[in-house]
Every structure is written in structure tokens, then in C-alpha cells.
Amino acid sequence: MENSKPKLNLAVYWAAACGGCCVSVLDVHEKLFDVVAAANLVFWPIALDVKYSDVEAMPDGFIDVTLFNGAVRNTENEHMARLLRKKSKVLVAYGSCAHLGGIPGLANLSTREEIFKRVYDECESTVNPDQLRPLTVSSVGEGSLTLPEFYNDVRSLGQVTAVDYYLPGCPPQTERLLEVFMAIVSGASLPPAGSVIGASGKAQCDECTRLKSENKQISRFLRPYEIYDDGITCFLEQGVICLGPATRAGCGVRCVKGNAPCRGCYGPLEDVKDPGSRMMSAISSVIDAREAEEIEKIVENLVDPAGTFYRFSIPSAMIRRKVL
Amino acid sequence: MENCRTGVYICMCGTNIAKVIDVEAVREFVSGLPDVMLVRTYKYMCSNPGQEMIVQDIRENNLNRIVVAACSPCMHERTFRSALRKAGINQYLFEMANIREQCSWVHHDQQDATEKAMALTQAAIRRVALHEPLENLSVDMSPATLVIGGGIAGMTAALELAEAGYPVYLVEKTGRLGGNLARVDLTAPYLYSAQDLINERIFRINDNNHIYLHLNSKVTELSGFVGNYTATIETIPVENGHKKEEVKVGNVIVCTGYKEFDASRITHYGYGKLPNVVTSFELETMIRSGKIETREGRIPRYIAIIHCVGSRSLEFHGYCSRVCCMTALKYAHEVKSAIPSCYVSDIYVDMHAFGKGHEDFYRRSSEAKTLFLMYNKNDRPVIRRADEKDDCQMLIEVNECLSGETIEIPADLIVLMVGMEAREDASEVAHLVNISQDKEGWFIESHPKLEPVATTTDGIFIAGTCVAPKDIPDTVAQARATAARILAKVSQGKIEVDALYSEINKEICSGCRLCNKLCPFSAIEFNEKEAYSEVISALCKACGVCVAACPSSAIKGRHFTDAQVMAQLDGLLSPVKYQIEAVTS
Ligand SMILES: Cc1cc2nc3c(=O)[nH]c(=O)nc-3n(C[C@H](O)[C@H](O)[C@H](O)COP(=O)(O)OP(=O)(O)OC[C@H]3O[C@@H](n4cnc5c(N)ncnc54)[C@H](O)[C@@H]3O)c2cc1C
Ligand code: SF4
Ligand code: SF4
Numbered sequence: 001m002e003n004s005k006p007k008l009n010l011a012v013y014w015a016a017a018c019g020g021c022c023v024s025v026l027d028v029h030e031k032l033f034d035v036v037a038a039a040n041l042v043f044w045p046i047a048l049d050v051k052y053s054d055v056e057a058m059p060d061g062f063i064d065v066t067l068f069n070g071a072v073r074n075t076e077n078e079h080m081a082r083l084l085r086k087k088s089k090v091l092v093a094y095g096s097c098a099h100l101g102g103i104p105g106l107a108n109l110s111t112r113e114e115i116f117k118r119v120y121d122e123c124e125s126t127v128n129p130d131q132l133r134p135l136t137v138s139s140v141g142e143g144s145l146t147l148p149e150f151y152n153d154v155r156s157l158g159q160v161t162a163v164d165y166y167l168p169g170c171p172p173q174t175e176r177l178l179e180v181f182m183a184i185v186s187g188a189s190l191p192p193a194g195s196v197i198g199a200s201g202k203a204q205c206d207e208c209t210r211l212k213s214e215n216k217q218i219s220r221f222l223r224p225y226e227i228y229d230d231g232i233t234c235f236l237e238q239g240v241i242c243l244g245p246a247t248r249a250g251c252g253v254r255c256v257k258g259n260a261p262c263r264g265c266y267g268p269l270e271d272v273k274d275p276g277s278r279m280m281s282a283i284s285s286v287i288d289a290r291e292a293e294e295i296e297k298i299v300e301n302l303v304d305p306a307g308t309f310y311r312f313s314i315p316s317a318m319i320r321r322k323v324l
Numbered sequence: 325m326e327n328c329r330t331g332v333y334i335c336m337c338g339t340n341i342a343k344v345i346d347v348e349a350v351r352e353f354v355s356g357l358p359d360v361m362l363v364r365t366y367k368y369m370c371s372n373p374g375q376e377m378i379v380q381d382i383r384e385n386n387l388n389r390i391v392v393a394a395c396s397p398c399m400h401e402r403t404f405r406s407a408l409r410k411a412g413i414n415q416y417l418f419e420m421a422n423i424r425e426q427c428s429w430v431h432h433d434q435q436d437a438t439e440k441a442m443a444l445t446q447a448a449i450r451r452v453a454l455h456e457p458l459e460n461l462s463v464d465m466s467p468a469t470l471v472i473g474g475g476i477a478g479m480t481a482a483l484e485l486a487e488a489g490y491p492v493y494l495v496e497k498t499g500r501l502g503g504n505l506a507r508v509d510l511t512a513p514y515l516y517s518a519q520d521l522i523n524e525r526i527f528r529i530n531d532n533n534h535i536y537l538h539l540n541s542k543v544t545e546l547s548g549f550v551g552n553y554t555a556t557i558e559t560i561p562v563e564n565g566h567k568k569e570e571v572k573v574g575n576v577i578v579c580t581g582y583k584e585f586d587a588s589r590i591t592h593y594g595y596g597k598l599p600n601v602v603t604s605f606e607l608e609t610m611i612r613s614g615k616i617e618t619r620e621g622r623i624p625r626y627i628a629i630i631h632c633v634g635s636r637s638l639e640f641h642g643y644c645s646r647v648c649c650m651t652a653l654k655y656a657h658e659v660k661s662a663i664p665s666c667y668v669s670d671i672y673v674d675m676h677a678f679g680k681g682h683e684d685f686y687r688r689s690s691e692a693k694t695l696f697l698m699y700n701k702n703d704r705p706v707i708r709r710a711d712e713k714d715d716c717q718m719l720i721e722v723n724e725c726l727s728g729e730t731i732e733i734p735a736d737l738i739v740l741m742v743g744m745e746a747r748e749d750a751s752e753v754a755h756l757v758n759i760s761q762d763k764e765g766w767f768i769e770s771h772p773k774l775e776p777v778a779t780t781t782d783g784i785f786i787a788g789t790c791v792a793p794k795d796i797p798d799t800v801a802q803a804r805a806t807a808a809r810i811l812a813k814v815s816q817g818k819i820e821v822d823a824l825y826s827e828i829n830k831e832i833c834s835g836c837r838l839c840n841k842l843c844p845f846s847a848i849e850f851n852e853k854e855a856y857s858e859v860i861s862a863l864c865k866a867c868g869v870c871v872a873a874c875p876s877s878a879i880k881g882r883h884f885t886d887a888q889v890m891a892q893l894d895g896l897l898s899p900v901k902y903q904i905e906a907v908t909s
């Protein structure tokens with residue numbers, strides 16, 4: 001079964017990420033054989049021992065497709081983002097962190113100094129009487145050692161270099177990856193550069209089978225453990241914030257199917273400029289109160305609004321970070 | 325997109341704008357901006373020559389976008405849009421920058437004001453580049469009108485429309501026409517018989533085959549939009565069963581009137597406890613039956629009339645009920661002619677004799693030997709039972725303002741001039757026809773001075789005392805005004821609706837239903853079968869509520885797209901610089 005087409009060169013890289021995206025690639029299970037049949041894996045730090053210097057030695061455009069997961073948090077991430085851009089024909093921002101900044105992006109609610117203080121001084125398990133901090137260069141007997149520089153801001157891949165496609169999800173649904181990969185392999189006509197692929201043009205509610213009525217008024221915000229979920233009624237109608245209506249479908253509504261509200265990892269719809277404020281605007285429209293004090297009282301029991309509405313999107317949202 | 329060729333006009337508004345803003349500097353600044361082909365300053369843009377200038381420039385210079393930096397769009401947007409139409413380009417390719425109300429009128433500093441005018445104009449120029457040509461909607465106008473309430477207001481409006489040949493459904497919840505006026509005897513100030521006024525109208529109504537009269541009925545549902553409403557009329561289920569009918573109407577007039585203030589709420593007047601303390605309406609009944617007497621059947625020798633019962637008091641209603649003063653004077657007349665020997669005292673706060681013929685009526689009444697006593701509205705007269713030895717039933721203690729003395733006056737019968745208040749079901753009616761009420765429950769007009777009978781819902785009009793207390797002439801004038809407004813519309817057969825409405829993109833809408841109940845004009849419907857939401861464009865007022873709420877950005881406000889608003893913001897926030905030139909002599 002020799003392929004008539006030459007094999008594609010495929011790379012997978014992780015930057016500021018949890019590792020889940022790389023694991024999700026492995027989730028293709030036996031389909032991995034199809035992938036390997038169609039592609040040479042030329043770079044994949046989690047699975048192959050290929051050095052950065054090997055990548056640097058590759059001619060420009062040598063890699064056909066790079067799946068880049070993770071956000072850009074330090075100089076190493078940025079260097080690799082630019083390098084892989086140069087070496088790849090198609091650069092795919094794979095997963096929520098590369099797409100929007102993701103969970104690491106929540107760190108934009110703190111400054112670098114606050115993060116260092118917490119981690120190197122205050123953390124309950126830290127013993128650091130000399131108040132050491134990571135240095136980008138330190139001299140030791142054998143010479144000097146370097147560490148990447150930790151930026152103040154987390155950025156998405158698209159904020160650092162040009163991205164051809166965004167494949168959203170935390171992590172992306174494996175079927176979507178296969179579909180996209182096979183489309184690239186087969187040379188099927190691909191959408192214009194910059195598009196979101198492997199996701200729907202409509203929100204989760206379109207695929208969600210929970211019963212939806214027009215009655216979306218919320219008089220108290222509840223967290224999932226505070227309700228007896230009946231398993232069939234829309235979460236919003238039970239007072240639990242579900243980001244489904246502001247989030248692209250594509251994952252198969254996997255959270256709601258698992259009886260948890262959607263967190264929004266598939267990102268905003270095409271025309272949405274700022275996903276968090278969009279959803280906040282939607283939710284504030286259905287708060288069931290008229291008087292200011294009443295509204296305040298209801299809003300007070302919303303735990304962690306920034307984390308709720310911008311869980312995956314702070315770096316790419318209009319606000320980008322906490323300023324004060 | 326075609327190339328923008330924008331014409332910009334900076335108005336001086338006489339000196340209204342020019343005295344604070346350096347309009348020439350704005351012109352110079354604007355001339356250098358992208359897309360701008362031509363900039364002019366002019367003394368009065370809204371004048372005929374001003375408009376003509378725009379028309380001319382469009383034709384001669386092939387302009388395809390127009391910005392006028394002048395007053396508020398509320399003032400003249402329509403004026404300038406019509407200039408664009410006249411010149412043959414789409415009227416929506418136009419934007420106004422408000423450099424008067426939002427700039428020259430609120431700033432004194434020339435430097436700041438001029439820079440702000442530059443920014444506002446720049447914002448308008450950026451925005452107009454993204455404007456799209458839009459076409460107004462034309463929808464059918466049903467010729468029929470629904471009139472709710474058969475008082476003098478409802479009857480008058482119904483006749484006006486029916487006599488012009490258009491069908492009217494007149495719905496009255498009681499078993500007879502006439503409303504509160506049917507409870508009145510003579511009317512102030514000319515002492516016409518109320519019964520005559522009403523009967524003549526009832527006769528004409530019964531005689532007119534364009535009027536479909538529904539007595540003992542209520543409107544229970546209203547759906548649709550201007551020109552195309554569907555109303556459900558149901559009989560109030562009492563005798564002869566229950567009937568329900570659906571009718572199509574183009575417009576609705578609400579004439580549901582008022583109810584009288586419940587006098588027993590002012591406990592110390594003793595209404596309901598003291599047998600001979602009565603309300604104005606009860607006195608009307610006595611006068612009409614021809615017998616003014618006490619509960620015990622005696623002819624009263626002393627009658628006292630107390631004004632402002634429930635009105636002009638912060639405790640009850642802050643407003644003046646407008647008809648009670650003149651009605652009280654009318655009682656003085658009627659009592660005097662029925663019982664010439666009776667002493668009438670009139671205890672008032674201020675004598676409000678504001679209407680035509682009222683002051684004259686007051687003068688004539690003072691000549692009719694009525695004792696006028698003025699009380700302070702925060703210091704109400706006190707009523708008590710008289711002793712055996714007194715020759716009257718009750719005594720009223722008044723701290724008389726003009727003399728500064730406390731005066732005690734006798735009374736066998738006390739008449740409380742109860743004010744008007746909104747009916748208890750007014751909020752139900754407001755909800756039914758989708759209009760608003762003020763804090764006292766009266767219906768709100770769309771502009772208190774310029775649009776007194778229209779409401780914020782197209783095709784819904786209000787007339788008479790459901791809007792605020794008023795006398796018969798004012799009620800009738802409003803009723804006729806509503807009819808005139810409606811006749812002007814129905815005679816066209818079609819109606820034009822602004823092109824500004826929201827649209828839901830079916831390809832994006834997920835059917836989450838978050839927007840479904842948000843529209844204040846009930847313009848959003850959910851398509852159950854295909855699970856997406858739709859905006860009924862003729863109903864939409866482009867308020868933007870749903871646009872802001874849709875978490876998928878599936879709803880677009882035409883003429884208020886994100887891109888347009890963002891471009892405007894960009895223009896507003898881009899740097900502008902103005903250097904005041906040294907004055908040269
Ligand atoms: C004691 C007194 C004396 C007055 N004397 C004078 C005077 O001398 N001169 C003068 O100019 N003015 C006088 N007025 C004022 C006069 O009564 C009003 O100006 C006039 O009656 C207002 O008419 P209207 O049609 O607005 O309201 P209304 O007379 O209140 O008529 C409203 C009608 O609507 C009906 N209705 C209400 N709700 C509904 C519903 N949901 N569905 C269907 N039908 C409904 C009611 O049953 C009623 O028939 C007097 C007022 C008072 C209180
Ligand atoms: S809001 Fe959540 S639970 Fe409700 S329909 Fe949408 S995805 Fe399903
Ligand atoms: S339901 Fe929402 S949070 Fe869960 S996987 Fe899908 S998009 Fe992500």
C-alpha cells in the first residue's frame with residue numbers, strides 16, 4: 001500500500017501548555033497508523049528525541065504541518081513559535097492556549113512580580129530563605145547557564161506570529177484533528193488562512209440536547225454542586241452559568257453530556273470581538289431584577305467572574321490583562 | 325466597496341456653534357482626512373439654501389457620503405436625509421456629528437471645544453464610510469381602528485374615524501357608553517347638560533354602521549405591529565354566555581379614563597363613617613335626581629365643599645386633578661338654584677381657574693354669595709359632629725390663610741372634591757398594548773409637548789384622562805387629535821417603516837433562546853421547528869437590547885453594526901490638534 005503522494009512532514013510542539021494537547025494527539029489510538037502512513041513525524045518533543053538544533057538545521061518550509069499547542073509565556077516559547085513558523089508551510093494553533101491564550105492566560109490577572117512572589121516566597125511548600133529568583137543568565141564554575149526570560153504577559157500564538165489555522169479546544173476533540181489532518185493530506189480545499197477549523201459556525205446550544213425554553217431569567221447564580229441537576233433542562237435555566245451559547249460547537253458538547261456546564265474552551269463565534277464581555281452582556285440581560293441593590297445582590301453570588309467568562313481567552317480579549 | 329467620496333458640512337447655527345467653535349479650523353482639519361472630497365461651512369445648514377447646497381454638491385461632485393456637523397440628529401437627521409433622497413442617493417449614506425448640544429452648548433473653552441468638534445466630525449466621517457444603503461420597509465395599513473374605552477374620549481374618536489368611512493371596534497367594559505361623564509349633571513363652566521353631550525354621541529354611534537360596538541367587553545390580547553395588529557375582544561363573562569372575537573386593526577386608541585380617589589383614605593374626613601360626608605359624584609347623583617338632601621331626608625341649610633381631596637398632597641397624589649375647582653363652583657351654582665336659602669362655603673387651597681371661561685365663572689360664583697375659605701394644603705380642615713345646641717350637624721374648623729384666623733363653619737352636608745387617579749387595571753392595559761406608565765399610573769406620551777397623543781409603540785395612541793386629569797374640552801381635543809393622526813395614516817393604505825431594525829443570522833443562531841424574552845417590543849419570535857430565533861422587522865425599533873445580549877453575535881443591528889460603531893470610536897479617539905491663532909488686527 002505505497003502512497004502515490006510523497007509523505008508529509010509533521011511536527012507537534014508544546015509551548016506554555018499543560019501537556020493535554022499532546023496527549024490528545026495520542027488519543028487517535030490505532031488511527032495513529034493512518035497518520036504515520038501519511039506523514040513523517042519530524043519533531044515532537046513529548047515522543048521523539050529531536051533537538052531544537054535539528055529544527056534550526058531544517059530548510060525553511062521543510063515541515064508541511066506543525067501543530068503548535070500552548071501559549072507564549074517566555075522567550076523560549078516565542079523563539080520556537082517564530083522558528084516553527086519559518087520552517088512550516090502550515091502552522092496550526094492547536095488547542096485553546098495557542099488559540100486564545102488558554103488557562104495559562106489567566107496569569108494575565110497577575111503581574112510577573114506577583115507570580116514570582118507567590119511561587120518563590122509565599123508558597124506553603126517553598127523554602128527560600130535567600131529569596132532566590134530565577135535569572136536568565138547565571139555563572140557557575142563550568143561557564144554560564146541560561147534560562148528563558150519569563151514575560152509579564154501571556155500571549156496567544158496568533159499574537160506572536162502568523163497562524164494559518166486555529167483548531168480550538170482544551171484539548172481539541174480528537175475526531176476534529178483527524179478530519180483536519182486527513183483534509184490536509186488529501187489536499188482537499190482548505191479554508192482561507194486565519195480561519196478557525198474543526199469547529200462549527202454555531203454555538204454549543206445548537207448541538208446540545210438539553211431542553212431550552214424562552215425562560216432564561218436568572219435570580220440567583222448557582223454553582224453546579226448547589227443544584228440537583230435534572231439532566232435534561234438547560235443549565236442556564238437551572239441558574240448555572242453555561243458558556244455554551246457563547247462557545248463554538250465542535251467538541252460534541254462533551255462537558256454538558258458529562259453533566260457539567262460548558263467552560264468555553266472552543267472559543268467565541270466568528271463575529272465576536274471579546275468573548276467574555278459578550279457572555280457577560282448576555283447574562284446581565286437575563287438577570288431577573290430591576291432595582292440596583294437587587295441586581296448587586298444577585299451579582300455578588302457570582303463566584304470568580306473573570307475566570308468564569310474569560311477562562312480561556314484573557315490574552316486575546318480586548319482587556320488582555322489586569323491593569324491595576 | 326466603492327470609493328467613498330464624502331462631503332462634509334460644518335454648520336455655524338447662527339452663532340450658536342460659531343461663537344465657541346472655530347468652524348474654519350474644523351474645516352481645515354477635516355479637509356485633510358481620507359475620503360473627504362469637499363468641506364463647507366455655512367451659517368444655517370437646515371435652511372433651504374443649506375439643504376439645496378448639499379443636493380447641488382452631490383450632483384456636481386458625485387458625492388456618495390454626507391456628513392453634517394451641526395445639531396442633534398433628533399433635530400435634523402430627517403431634514404438632511406431628505407436632501408440626500410432628493411439628490412438621488414440613499415438616505416442612509418449620511419451621518420450627523422452633534423457639535424452643538426454635545427459641544428458648543430456645553431463648553432466655553434474654544435480650544436477644547438474646537439478639538440472636540442474635530443474629533444466628533446472625524447468620528448462621523450469614519451463611520452459614514454461603512455454605511456450601507458438601506459431601504460425603508462413598506463407594510464400594509466389596516467383601515468380599522470380599535471378604541472378601548474367608551475367615555476367621551478372613546479366615543480369622540482370612534483365617531484371621527486367612522487364618519488370618515490373607516491371601521492372602528494369600540495370596546496367598553498361596562499354595559500353603557502359615557503364613562504364618568506354619565507355620572508355628571510351639568511358641566512362647568514357653561515352649564516351644559518352632560519347627558520345631552522353624551523346622548524347625542526350615543527345616538528350617532530348607534531346609527532353608524534362603521535362602528536362595531538362591544539359593550540361589557542374587554543380586549544384580552546393584542547399582537548402584531550403598526551398597521552397589522554390582531555386584537556382579541558372577549559365579553560366579560562356574566563349573563564348571556566361568553567363571546568370571543570378576533571379582529572384586525574391598524575391602530576389602537578386607548579381611552580380608558582380615570583377613577584375617583586377613594587375619600588375614605590383620608591380617615592379624619594370621616595367619609596364612610598359620618599353619614600353626611602359625601603363625594604362629588606354622590607352630590608352629582610343627588611342633583612340629577614332633583615333632591616339635594618341629607619341622609620336623614622332633610623333639606624340642608626349649610627353645605628360645605630372641600631377641595632383637593634387626594635390631590636396636590638405628597639401623601640396621596642402630588643398632581644392637581646384640574647377639574648375639581650370648577651366643578652365645586654358649579655355645585656355652588658346648582659345648590660343655590662335648588663335651595664336658595666342654603667349657605668354654601670367653599671374650602672379651597674388655591675382656586676385653579678386656568679381654562680377658557682373659568683376665571684369668569686369664578687367671578688360669577690363669588691357674586692353668588694358663596695363663602696370662600698382658603699386652607700393650607702398641609703393643614704387640612706377638621707370635621708367634627710356638632711352639639712345638640714348647634715343648629716347644624718357638623719362643624720368644620722379651618723385655619724383660614726387669608727385672614728390668618730381659625731374659623732369654625734357649620735355644615736349639614738359636606739362634599740369632598742375627590743380627585744382623579746389611574747384605574748386599577750391601568751397597568752394591565754399598559755402591558756396589553758405595550759406602553760408605559762408614569763409613577764402615578766398615567767400612560768406616557770411619546771413627547772409631552774410635541775407628541776401628546778402618540779406613544780413609544782407605533783400605532784398605539786392615548787387620549788383623555790387615561791393620560792392625565794383633564795376636563796372635557798381637553799379630552800375631546802385629544803380624542804380628535806388621535807383620530808386625525810390615524811386618518812392621515814390609514815388614508816395612505818401603506819406605511820413606511822424605518823430601515824433600522826435588527827436581523828438574526830440563521831446560520832449563526834444556535835437557538836439558545838437567551839434573547840427570546842428581552843425585546844421590549846415583542847419583536848423576537850422563536851421558530852420551534854428549525855430552532856432559531858427571528859426578528860419581525862416591522863415590530864423592531866432597533867433599540868439594540870437583543871444585539872447586546874446575543875452571546876453568539878448572531879444579531880446585527882442594521883445601521884449600528886460593530887464595525888460602524890468601532891470606526892466611530894476610532895475616529896473619536898484619534899488625535900486632533902487645534903492651535904488658536906494669535907489675534908491679528
Ligand atoms: C365630579 C366630576 C365632575 C366633573 N365635571 C366636569 C365638568 O363640569 N366639566 C368638564 O369639562 N369636565 C368635568 N369632569 C371631567 C370629566 O369627567 C372628564 O374629563 C371626562 O369624563 C373624561 O373622559 P374619558 O373618556 O377620558 O374617561 P372616562 O369617562 O373615565 O371613560 C373611560 C371609559 O373607558 C371604560 N374603560 C376603562 N377601562 C377599560 C378597559 N380596560 N376596557 C374597556 N373599557 C374600559 C370605562 O368603563 C369608561 O366608560 C368632571 C370630573 C369629575 C370627577
Ligand atoms: S446553555 Fe449550555 S446547557 Fe443550555 S442549551 Fe446551551 S449548551 Fe446546553
Ligand atoms: S463543552 Fe465547552 S468547555 Fe467542554 S469541551 Fe466543549 S467547548 Fe470545551
Ligand code: SF4
Pocket residue numbers: 335336337338340367368369370371394395396399400424
Ligand atoms: S442645522 Fe442644526 S445647527 Fe445648523 S442651523 Fe439648523 S438647527 Fe442650527
Ligand code: SF4
Pocket residue numbers: 245828832833834835836837838839840856857873874875876877878879
Ligand atoms: S441569543 Fe443569539 S444565538 Fe441565542 S437564540 Fe437569540 S439570536 Fe439565537
Ligand code: SF4
Pocket residue numbers: 825826842843844845846847848859863864865866867868869870871881
Ligand atoms: S433591537 Fe430591540 S426592538 Fe429590535 S428586536 Fe432587538 S430587542 Fe427588539
